[in-house]
Amino acid sequence: MTRRNAAIIAVGTEMLGPLRQDSNSLWLSARLEEVGISVVRKSVVADDLDAIGEEVAASAGIAELVVTTGGLGPTADDMTVAAVARRLGFSLERNEAFLAEMRRRFERRGLRMAACNEKQADFIVGARVLANPRGTAPGFWIEHGGKDIIVLPGVPSEMKEIMEDSVLSELARRAGGAVSRRRVLRIAGMGESAVEEIVAPLYEKWKDDPVTILASPGEVQLHLKVTGPPEEAQRRLVSMEADFRAALGSRVYGVDGEDLPAALGKLLRERKETLALAESCTGGMIGSLITDVPGSSDYFLGGVVSYADSAKEGLLGVSPGTLARFGAVSVEVAGEMARGARERFGASVGASVTGIAGPDGGTPEKPVGTVCLAVSGPGERAIAKKRMFPGDRAVVRRAAALFCLHLIRRQVLEEPTPD
Amino acid sequence: MTRRNAAIIAVGTEMLGPLRQDSNSLWLSARLEEVGISVVRKSVVADDLDAIGEEVAASAGIAELVVTTGGLGPTADDMTVAAVARRLGFSLERNEAFLAEMRRRFERRGLRMAACNEKQADFIVGARVLANPRGTAPGFWIEHGGKDIIVLPGVPSEMKEIMEDSVLSELARRAGGAVSRRRVLRIAGMGESAVEEIVAPLYEKWKDDPVTILASPGEVQLHLKVTGPPEEAQRRLVSMEADFRAALGSRVYGVDGEDLPAALGKLLRERKETLALAESCTGGMIGSLITDVPGSSDYFLGGVVSYADSAKEGLLGVSPGTLARFGAVSVEVAGEMARGARERFGASVGASVTGIAGPDGGTPEKPVGTVCLAVSGPGERAIAKKRMFPGDRAVVRRAAALFCLHLIRRQVLEEPTPD
Numbered sequence: 001m002t003r004r005n006a007a008i009i010a011v012g013t014e015m016l017g018p019l020r021q022d023s024n025s026l027w028l029s030a031r032l033e034e035v036g037i038s039v040v041r042k043s044v045v046a047d048d049l050d051a052i053g054e055e056v057a058a059s060a061g062i063a064e065l066v067v068t069t070g071g072l073g074p075t076a077d078d079m080t081v082a083a084v085a086r087r088l089g090f091s092l093e094r095n096e097a098f099l100a101e102m103r104r105r106f107e108r109r110g111l112r113m114a115a116c117n118e119k120q121a122d123f124i125v126g127a128r129v130l131a132n133p134r135g136t137a138p139g140f141w142i143e144h145g146g147k148d149i150i151v152l153p154g155v156p157s158e159m160k161e162i163m164e165d166s167v168l169s170e171l172a173r174r175a176g177g178a179v180s181r182r183r184v185l186r187i188a189g190m191g192e193s194a195v196e197e198i199v200a201p202l203y204e205k206w207k208d209d210p211v212t213i214l215a216s217p218g219e220v221q222l223h224l225k226v227t228g229p230p231e232e233a234q235r236r237l238v239s240m241e242a243d244f245r246a247a248l249g250s251r252v253y254g255v256d257g258e259d260l261p262a263a264l265g266k267l268l269r270e271r272k273e274t275l276a277l278a279e280s281c282t283g284g285m286i287g288s289l290i291t292d293v294p295g296s297s298d299y300f301l302g303g304v305v306s307y308a309d310s311a312k313e314g315l316l317g318v319s320p321g322t323l324a325r326f327g328a329v330s331v332e333v334a335g336e337m338a339r340g341a342r343e344r345f346g347a348s349v350g351a352s353v354t355g356i357a358g359p360d361g362g363t364p365e366k367p368v369g370t371v372c373l374a375v376s377g378p379g380e381r382a383i384a385k386k387r388m389f390p391g392d393r394a395v396v397r398r399a400a401a402l403f404c405l406h407l408i409r410r411q412v413l414e415e416p417t418p419d
Numbered sequence: 420m421t422r423r424n425a426a427i428i429a430v431g432t433e434m435l436g437p438l439r440q441d442s443n444s445l446w447l448s449a450r451l452e453e454v455g456i457s458v459v460r461k462s463v464v465a466d467d468l469d470a471i472g473e474e475v476a477a478s479a480g481i482a483e484l485v486v487t488t489g490g491l492g493p494t495a496d497d498m499t500v501a502a503v504a505r506r507l508g509f510s511l512e513r514n515e516a517f518l519a520e521m522r523r524r525f526e527r528r529g530l531r532m533a534a535c536n537e538k539q540a541d542f543i544v545g546a547r548v549l550a551n552p553r554g555t556a557p558g559f560w561i562e563h564g565g566k567d568i569i570v571l572p573g574v575p576s577e578m579k580e581i582m583e584d585s586v587l588s589e590l591a592r593r594a595g596g597a598v599s600r601r602r603v604l605r606i607a608g609m610g611e612s613a614v615e616e617i618v619a620p621l622y623e624k625w626k627d628d629p630v631t632i633l634a635s636p637g638e639v640q641l642h643l644k645v646t647g648p649p650e651e652a653q654r655r656l657v658s659m660e661a662d663f664r665a666a667l668g669s670r671v672y673g674v675d676g677e678d679l680p681a682a683l684g685k686l687l688r689e690r691k692e693t694l695a696l697a698e699s700c701t702g703g704m705i706g707s708l709i710t711d712v713p714g715s716s717d718y719f720l721g722g723v724v725s726y727a728d729s730a731k732e733g734l735l736g737v738s739p740g741t742l743a744r745f746g747a748v749s750v751e752v753a754g755e756m757a758r759g760a761r762e763r764f765g766a767s768v769g770a771s772v773t774g775i776a777g778p779d780g781g782t783p784e785k786p787v788g789t790v791c792l793a794v795s796g797p798g799e800r801a802i803a804k805k806r807m808f809p810g811d812r813a814v815v816r817r818a819a820a821l822f823c824l825h826l827i828r829r830q831v832l833e834e835p836t837p838d
Contacts, residue, residue, distance in 0.1 A: 292813065
């Protein structure tokens with residue numbers, strides 16, 4: 001069994017300042033871990049020929065695999081390819097066929113290619129070119145002094161696709177032996193300590209395999225991880241997951257990359273339900289989350305963002321009497337909003353959120369963080385809930401949006417949500 | 420004037436994995452920049468004697484100031500002090516007075532101090548001890564070979580207090596008054612290369628001051644930065660900003676932390692306009708962005724998310740004839756959606772987006788990425804645009820949402836957006 005290690009370099013002066021942070025390395029660490037490669041060092045360097053070159057050389061002295069991200073763009077401060085080639089003694093050659101194809105792509109979009117783009121056709125002689133289906137600049141795989149240096153773009157979607165398409169399977173093949181397998185169980189509608197209380201009795205049985213609990217607004221994730229030869233690791237992970245699922249039941253809405261909007265979408269599609277929304281304090285966030293999922297038009301019909309009270313009456317049919325008597329943030333108004341959305345869009349399920357996200361608008365009876373939510377349907381079923389979410393405006397809005405998705409899921413599953 | 424630079428090292432194996440990220444370095448970058456020190460390199464290393472020592476030595480080779488955070492705790496994997504001392508040739512000495520005080524603190528809380536805590540009383544001989552009012556482990560300031568190495572705890576509140584109390588004023592004094600000032604100019608509705616073409620003629624004049632161009636879907640940021648004595652730096656930044664603004668005109672929608680929804684909100688409030696939306700492919704994202712801004716209820720009335728075509732007719736009054744003749748993704752339907760939203764909500768401005776975000780739904784005439792947008796109002800003014808946004812579903816949606824906000828802004832400013 002060979003264990004390999006890697007160093008990750010993020011190139012970009014902006015990531016040395018106070019405003020931007022490298023985030024690619026988190027994803028890279030996760031994927032490299034799966035093929036048995038541990039990250040032993042991460043660094044960020046400026047857009048500077050010498051600094052990039054020295055960093056790559058130093059990293060190659062420490063780790064067997066070096067992955068760089070960023071600095072492949074068209075502007076003057078993009079210089080990773082030139083820096084790596086110069087420091088490691090490779091030459092560059094302009095690829096005319098690639099350049100012509102770049103020009104054609106610009107023309108197809110009715111644009112003129114700026115002269116500065118041309119350098120993206122400068123290829124490292126002797127490197128493997130890694131195709132970039134989502135962008136202009138390709139990546140490169142250089143073998144040098146027994147080390148592998150992989151040069152990737154900084155745009156996350158481009159970097160990820162090149163890794164998936166051209167890098168990870170090759171690294172897995174070479175790794176041969178031990179791998180890590182991780183399974184993330186995702187839970188909504190409850191807090192971190194409530195989840196921990198349920199699973200704590202399992203810690204003793206699985207004490208050799210790390211379990212991590214991560215909380216974010218509106219969601220708790222349980223990360224299960226095992227390391228070993230591929231088949232044994234897989235077997236142990238399956239058994240570990242079964243134990244944790246037995247304890248948590250349908251509180252687990254999804255696994256790994258499946259988020260709550262995707263899990264809810266799958267459920268709605270299976271049950272042939274359709275959904276409409278009435279959003280107030282979330283302002284469209286729930287619709288945005290639902291329609292992040294490709295194919296969501298199969299079950300999502302639309303929504304009304306009723307930020308002004310007049311829209312609650314006019315577009316959703318909330319009665320002026322209910323508004324006057326209970327106020328816009330009340331379970332009564334939430335209930336009428338959900339029913340109104342369901343009726344107006346002809347959906348089988350309607351859901352609503354109305355609340356006080358802050359920083360202003362709170363009162364002693366209804367402080368900032370008060371949110372009322374309702375679900376109407378499927379069939380005759382209807383629920384309305386009131387919740388207090390702690391945190392600032394952004395946290396309250398996100399927690400409210402995810403809790404609404406959670407309520408819809410439980411309602412469609414015909415499982416009650418405790419108060 | 421002395422220009423100084425710094426390297427920041429975060430120590431901790433957990434920050435090399437996929438779950439945790441170093442965040443101390445963002446705060447450190449901001450504070451160091453203010454006293455005229457540029458961060459030229461950031462790195463993360465494992466809890467490992469050799470790795471920490473080598474990283475500190477390598478960083479001291481690159482920068483005049485090295486700041487480490489983390490690895491000062493009581494457990495076996497906390498070893499920064501030992502690693503730095505060993506690598507730089509300093510010895511450690513147990514400080515008995517400090518140890519006795521540590522024991523007393525434990526006793527006052529009714530606890531027995533574990534033996535592993537004792538190493539937190541091991542001081543670096545010849546280093547300045549930096550008191551830690553919020554925690555146990557002190558920091559250290561080592562001068563070595565003309566370089567300054569500052570060793571700090573990883574707990575953010577402890578690290579920050581030591582920097583504020585014992586480090587920053589000393590660095591400012593030594594810097595002889597040099598500071599850095601940064602200004603971010605934010606631009607929507609155009610690409611990175613188009614922005615660069617406009618500002619490139621200014622690079623020669625401002626060649627001593629770094630300009631960084633940062634692109635993300637739907638937005639380009641120009642970071643201007645100057646360093647010098649406070650008054651001179653401020654003067655030069657004002658003059659630099661004036662030059663770049665003269666070239667870019669009203670394409671600059673905001674500065675520094677002000678994003679497009681906030682800038683648009685300010686404009687709508689100033690002009691006493693109100694806004695309603697009709698969103699299709701963005702599914703509520705535009706409303707969500709607008710209502711991220713506190714106080715947006717002053718100008719935002721609401722919106723309709725018309726994901727299904729029937730909602731475009733029923734809730735927005737788009738004519739079935741227009742839908743049948745031009746299709747849901749057309750400037751004609753976008754125009755009727757914007758007008759419909761404006762009328763239904765009684766707003767002075769209505770805006771709409773309808774498009775094909777993918778991955779499915781594209782046709783040869785209307786491929787994935789085709790988006791039509793319209794703005795109706797203020798007054799008699801109306802525009803509708805068709806755009807092709809490259810990228811995946813998430814990128815297309817975000818670019819479309821920001822381009823819509825951009826179009827509204829230009830329309831309210833009564834400035835045409837070029838096709």
